[in-house]
Amino acid sequence: MAQMNMLQAILSAQKCMLERDDNVMIFGQDVGYFGGVFRATEGLQAEFGAQRVFDTPISENGIIATAIGMSINGMRPVAEIQFSDYIYPAFDQIASEASRIRYRSGGEYSTNITIRTPCGGGIRGGQTHSQSPEGIFTHISGIKVVMPSNPYDAKGLLISSIESNDPVLFFEPKRLYNGPFYGDPNAPSIGWDTHEKGEVPEGHYSIPLAEAEITRTGEELTIITYGTMVHVVETAVKQTGVDAEIIDLRCLSPIDYDTIINSVNKTGRCLVAHEATKVGGFGAEILSIIQENCFWKLRAPIERVTGWDIPYPHAFEWEYFPVPKRVGKAITRIMEA
Amino acid sequence: MTKHQSSRQNNLHIPEPKFRPGQTNDFAHLKIPNVDEAPKPAIDCNPHNIRDLAYGLIRVLDDEGQAGGAWNINITPDILRQGLKDMLLTRLFDDRMQLLHRTGKISFYMKCTGEEAISVAHSLALKNSDMVFPSYRNQGILISRGYPLLDMMCQCLSNSRDNCKGRQLPIMYSWKAGNFFTISGNLATQFSQAVGWAMAEARKGGNRVCTTFVGDGSTAEIDFHSALTFAATFNPPVILNIVNNQWAISSNQVVAGGERTTFAARGIGVGLPSLRVDGNDFLAVYAASKWAADRARAGYGATLIEHFTYRVAPHSTSDDPSAYRPADEDKNWPLGDPLERLKTHLINIDEWSEAQHEQLAEQYTAEIKAEYKQAESYGTLTSGARPDVSSMFEDIFEEITPNRIRQRQELGL
Ligand SMILES: Cc1ncc(C[n+]2csc(CCOP(=O)(O)OP(=O)(O)O)c2C)c(N)n1
Ligand SMILES: [Mg+2]
Numbered sequence: 001m002a003q004m005n006m007l008q009a010i011l012s013a014q015k016c017m018l019e020r021d022d023n024v025m026i027f028g029q030d031v032g033y034f035g036g037v038f039r040a041t042e043g044l045q046a047e048f049g050a051q052r053v054f055d056t057p058i059s060e061n062g063i064i065a066t067a068i069g070m071s072i073n074g075m076r077p078v079a080e081i082q083f084s085d086y087i088y089p090a091f092d093q094i095a096s097e098a099s100r101i102r103y104r105s106g107g108e109y110s111t112n113i114t115i116r117t118p119c120g121g122g123i124r125g126g127q128t129h130s131q132s133p134e135g136i137f138t139h140i141s142g143i144k145v146v147m148p149s150n151p152y153d154a155k156g157l158l159i160s161s162i163e164s165n166d167p168v169l170f171f172e173p174k175r176l177y178n179g180p181f182y183g184d185p186n187a188p189s190i191g192w193d194t195h196e197k198g199e200v201p202e203g204h205y206s207i208p209l210a211e212a213e214i215t216r217t218g219e220e221l222t223i224i225t226y227g228t229m230v231h232v233v234e235t236a237v238k239q240t241g242v243d244a245e246i247i248d249l250r251c252l253s254p255i256d257y258d259t260i261i262n263s264v265n266k267t268g269r270c271l272v273a274h275e276a277t278k279v280g281g282f283g284a285e286i287l288s289i290i291q292e293n294c295f296w297k298l299r300a301p302i303e304r305v306t307g308w309d310i311p312y313p314h315a316f317e318w319e320y321f322p323v324p325k326r327v328g329k330a331i332t333r334i335m336e337a
Numbered sequence: 338m339t340k341h342q343s344s345r346q347n348n349l350h351i352p353e354p355k356f357r358p359g360q361t362n363d364f365a366h367l368k369i370p371n372v373d374e375a376p377k378p379a380i381d382c383n384p385h386n387i388r389d390l391a392y393g394l395i396r397v398l399d400d401e402g403q404a405g406g407a408w409n410i411n412i413t414p415d416i417l418r419q420g421l422k423d424m425l426l427t428r429l430f431d432d433r434m435q436l437l438h439r440t441g442k443i444s445f446y447m448k449c450t451g452e453e454a455i456s457v458a459h460s461l462a463l464k465n466s467d468m469v470f471p472s473y474r475n476q477g478i479l480i481s482r483g484y485p486l487l488d489m490m491c492q493c494l495s496n497s498r499d500n501c502k503g504r505q506l507p508i509m510y511s512w513k514a515g516n517f518f519t520i521s522g523n524l525a526t527q528f529s530q531a532v533g534w535a536m537a538e539a540r541k542g543g544n545r546v547c548t549t550f551v552g553d554g555s556t557a558e559i560d561f562h563s564a565l566t567f568a569a570t571f572n573p574p575v576i577l578n579i580v581n582n583q584w585a586i587s588s589n590q591v592v593a594g595g596e597r598t599t600f601a602a603r604g605i606g607v608g609l610p611s612l613r614v615d616g617n618d619f620l621a622v623y624a625a626s627k628w629a630a631d632r633a634r635a636g637y638g639a640t641l642i643e644h645f646t647y648r649v650a651p652h653s654t655s656d657d658p659s660a661y662r663p664a665d666e667d668k669n670w671p672l673g674d675p676l677e678r679l680k681t682h683l684i685n686i687d688e689w690s691e692a693q694h695e696q697l698a699e700q701y702t703a704e705i706k707a708e709y710k711q712a713e714s715y716g717t718l719t720s721g722a723r724p725d726v727s728s729m730f731e732d733i734f735e736e737i738t739p740n741r742i743r744q745r746q747e748l749g750l
Contacts, residue, residue, distance in 0.1 A: 033357070034587035034661050050351040055592045057557030058524060058585055086523060089559050124444040124718075126506035128522030279740065308744045313729045314444070315495035315503025315718060319748060320729070326747075 004200040005192045007177045009151035010040050010116070013158035014078060016204050018048045021076055024162065026053045028063060028080030028116075037082060038118060038177060060090040064115065068098055071111045078162055081117040084171060085131045090115075098167040099142030114161045114168045119147070120228050120275055121312050121321060122175035122185065130312035132227070132276035137169050138253045138285065144209055145253040147171040149230040150180070150197035153250055156207030163206065173227040173275075183232035183324040185317075212256035214263070218245035221269040221334060224260060224286050226250065229273045229322065236327035242335055244271075252282055260286065261293045268299040269334050273327055278306040300337035303330045352596050354589035358659060362666045369671050372396045372406035377624075380632040384610040391601035391611040394645060397620035400673075402681035408624040414688040420461055420619050421679050421689065422697065423481040424453040428676060429701045430486060431476070431650070433709065434493060434507075438654045442717045443493045443507045449474045451649030451667065454619040454675035455580055456550075457481045462626035463548060468538075470518045470531035470549035473508055474580065482515045486708040496716035496723060502732075503724040525551050525558035528577065532564050535573035535639070546633040548576040548626075554585020556600055557593050565641070569607035572638030576629045577604070579641070580616065582648035587661040604641030616644030617672040619679040646672070726750060 004012060017024045026041055032055035035042030045053040056063050060081055067077035081087045087094075094115070102110040121130035138145050144166055148154040154172070161168035175181045179191045192198030215230060220242055225233050226249040237244045245263050249255065264270045270290055272283040283304040290302055305322045312320055356362035375395045378387045397409045431448040438446045449456065456477025465482050469475070479489060491498040493507035501511055501519075511519035521527060531549030538545055551561055556579055568575055579600045583590050590600075604611030610632070614625045622644060629640035647670040651658050683689035716722035727750040730741045 029585075030587045032351075033353075037586065037655070050353070051349050054351045055588050057593050058554045058588070059557040059559065061559050062557065088523075126445075126509070126522065127504065128506070278744075308730065308748075309741055310729055310733055311504065313502075313504045314506055315499075315723055316726055316729045319726055 001199045002202050003193050003198055004151045004155070005178050005198065006148075006151045006154050006172070007038060007040050009155040009200050010158055010172060011042060011044070012200065012202065013155040013162070014041065014044060015047070017078070017159060017162045018044065018052060020204065023074060023076045024052070024078060025070060025075050026078045026080070027056050029056060029058050029082045031055060031080050036080060038174065040116070040172075041080070060086055060088070061093060064090040064093040064098065064113070067113045068093060068101070068111045071113050072109060076112055076162060078114045078116060081115060083129050084117040084119040084133050085128045087117055087133065094137070094143060094167075094169070095140050099140050102166070103142060110165060111167050112165045114158075114164075114170055116158070116170045116172060118174040119171040120173040120175050121317060122181060122228065124314065124317060125312075126314035127311040130317075132274065132307070134171055134252055135276055135280060135282040138282050142167070143253070144168040144251065145171070146209060146251050147173065147227045148250060149173065149176065149227055149248050150195065151192050151200050152197040153207060153213070155200055156205050157209065157250060159204065160206040160209050164209065168209070171227070175228050176231075180231045181228055182235045184235075207250070209251045210254040210256050212250055212259040213248045214245060214259065215248045216244065216246040218243040218267070220244060220267055221271060221331065222247060222263040222267045223271045223273060224249065225273040226252065227275065229275055232322065232324055233273050233327055235324040236331060239324060240328050240331045242331055244331070255289070257289065257293070260289060264290050264294040265297045268297050270298070270302045271305065271327070271330055271334055272302065273305045273322060275307050275322060277309045278304060279309050281306055300334045303334055305330045352591035354591055354662070356663050356666070358661065358663060360663050361669070362663045363669055364671045367671055370394050370396065372399050372409075375406065375408060377407035377628070380628060380635055380637055382610070384608055387610055388605055391605050391613055391643075392599055394613055394615050395621050395625055396615040396618050397624060398618045398678050398682055402678060402685050404620055404682060408621055410624045410627065412620060412623055414683070414686065416461055416623075417619070417679065417683055418688060420454075420457050420623070421676070421683060423457045423461075423477065424619070424676050424679065425698060426701050427453045427457065427477045427480045429698065429705055430480065430489070433705050434490075435654065437493070441719065444718055445507045445654055446493065447473055447508050447653045448650035449476055451670070451674065452580060452582055452616065452646050453477050454622050454679065455578070455616045455644045455646060458619045458622035459548065459578065459626040462623045463546060463630050466516060467546040467548060467630070468516045468518070468531075468534055470527035470534065470547065471520055472527065472550040472552060472555070472580070473520050474552070475550055476508065479510060479512060479515065479517060482517070484510075484512050484515055484517070486705060487712055488512070490709055490712035491715055494712060494715070494717045496712070496718075496721065498712070498715035499724055502728050504729070524555040525560040527551075529560045529564040529567060531577070532567045532571070532573060532575050532639075535575035536567070536571050539571070539573045544634050546574045546576065546630050548578060550578045550580055552585055553579060553581040553583070553590040553595065553600055554588055554593050556603065565603065565607045565609065568639035569609055574633035575639045576626065576633060577609075577639060577641045579643045580646060581643050582646045584648045584652070584658075584662065586652045586656060599643060601641060601643035609639055609641045611641040611643070613643045613645060615672055616646030617675040617678060619675060620682070
């Protein structure tokens with residue numbers, strides 16, 4: 001075991017896979033010599049050579065299209081999109097191509113690409129360095145969508161993503177790179193050494209995709225969340241003192257139905273929290289799953305706490321972000337219903 | 338990376354800049370043509386006959402600061418002086434804003450040091466009524482068109498006087514009254530939009546020109562290629578500018594295909610007249626821009642210009658170039674500093690002096706200081722007055738929708 005922050009864990013997963021599988025190739029904007037704008041690929045080019053780890057032209061469309069092509073010719077590409085806010089030029093290659101190659105060829109062809117991309121706000125990045133576009137991709141049949149909330153999961157899930165023979169979109173909540181974030185931007189930052197999930201095995205291990213994790217067991221209320229909000233929700237639960245069960249989905253598509261359904265059937269109450277905007281967001285899907293499967297066990301209306309239905313405004317980052325206070329208010333409403 | 342290192346027959350070619358930290362880049366590999374080498378064609382020329390201009394380098398100022406060659410169009414000393422002033426103001430403004438970032442007053446900044454001639458000369462060669470679809474490094478155009486420093490500062494501070502209402506990162510300006518389109522953080526999107534603007538202008542039979550800018554790295558984006566194809570197809574009055582400053586964050590222009598040919602040559606494939614210009618030569622940028630604008634206004638259509646320059650500044654305040662390029666690379670850049678070159682030329686022709694220059698720098702420094710004091714009275718990102726918080730729910734559509742009204746109430750506003 002070693003102490004790692006989330007970036008080190010992501011770096012370690014990539015290193016591990018470069019060592020184990022000669023077909024793994026890692027590329028994207030600034031990932032080669034420089035090691036990525038967040039340093040998530042630091043040192044990989046020096047260690048594994050530029051044939052395997054390299055910079056690409058600034059074309060998200062080109063990055064994903066060529067990744068697909070490489071995979072068809074036997075490689076296992078791991079492509080970085082520098083910010084998930086910049087993934088849209090690649091949308092056609094993801095939504096119409098990567099996601100459907102297996103289906104449309106009757107299973108003859110398939111692509112194994114992994115797309116890593118930082119997401120989420122909280123770093124004063126303004127509207128083009130803060131987005132959480134996961135809901136746009138969970139709507140697509142044929143691409144797996146993963147979002148870890150801590151270093152241990154990040155490494156295990158990234159290894160599974162790279163090993164998967166299906167395309168995977170791996171979102172990295174950038175606010176969590178250097179430490180857990182409990183929702184107070186004015187609190188001094190703390191590192192992952194304060195969190196048990198900052199303990200990460202140095203070697204290979206994997207966490208199956210589509211297995212949610214119950215990060216806190218409880219009886220009164222189920223809170224379903226993922227990414228940065230896992231920690232924010234934890235704060236709200238502490239502040240309200242409610243005996244909540246917190247589910248960190250970790251993988252949004254495919255989704256772990258059993259963990260969600262069993263928990264909500266047990267508690268009879270449910271809150272869904274995500275940083276992304278509300279309308280058509282992934283929370284709406286979770287609510288539907290619950291109403292389809294747990295309706296007769298519900299004791300209160302299900303609520304959603306999300307980012308507002310607007311772009312991430314630079315000056316109002318913390319009015320936009322679903323802070324613990326907003327989560328707490330929703331918890332209280334549900335408990336008093 | 339040599340091709341023969343590995344036992345494999347066919348290695349993947351990975352482009353690498355010639356020099357990295359710890360090495361010295363003397364740029365000996367760059368061929369810098371003399372000022373008299375590039376001919377100046379008529380604006381109604383056949384683009385096929387001027388292809389050489391995409392591979393050469395249009396220059397007017399020689400190393401001694403003397404103007405010459407076919408592209409020397411005898412710009413009046415008044416315009417040259419105006420250019421020098423705007424470039425100086427741009428540089429001093431950048432320095433001041435960078436400093437503000439260090440003190441935590443703003444969250445982010447991007448300088449254009451070493452690239453000032455491109456925005457300023459281009460702006461002066463066009464009319465203020467011409468439309469600009471800018472990149473994020475065109476602050477020189479705003480300054481040259483007279484956008485108040487106070488407005489620029491308030492945008493960077495995201496304060497109560499910020500016309501973008503606190504929604505955008507610093508430097509992502511928008512100035513409709515100045516015909517300056519809102520800057521996007523998503524690279525290259527403006528490039529093809531500009532072509533569309535010009536297509537509408539042609540349809541209207543107007544005589545305004547549209548100009549747009551993109552970086553060397555951003556030429557890889559799909560929007561760059563859409564822009565060229567549409568410009569070649571509809572031939573509207575647009576000037577497509579590529580600012581090749583050698584770097585795209587840590588990626589050298591070789592990673593954008595710069596090893597094979599020039600960026601100006603991208604235009605040849607689609608049949609556009611394409612010029613490659615010494616971007617640190619105010620007189621050359623002005624002449625090339627004027628040529629392109631004259632063509633567009635006379636109905637001859639689109640022109641591509643590559644401005645060959647060097648990004649002296651870090652990419653942004655989030656960047657440390659010492660990690661990927663030689664520390665003294667900017668000092669060795671063979672095309673020199675655009676401000677110094679224009680200053681030397683103006684002094685050579687007795688239209689400027691060191692004393693005047695020093696005095697102007699002092700005056701601008703004082704002005705910037707005073708403007709900043711005023712800007713801060715409208716608040717900063719972290720203190721004082723801010724834009725109205727409830728305004729963040731507005732401008733999604735023309736009319737606010739019920740869900741957003743509810744969300745605004747939920748926030749207690
Ligand atoms: C679509 C998109 N992809 C990636 C980025 C991240 N990014 C911002 S600036 C930049 C480099 C651009 O370099 P260049 O086009 O050469 O312009 P310069 O910064 O040199 O002026 C990158 C990769 C972005 N803003 N938008
Ligand atoms: Mg560049």
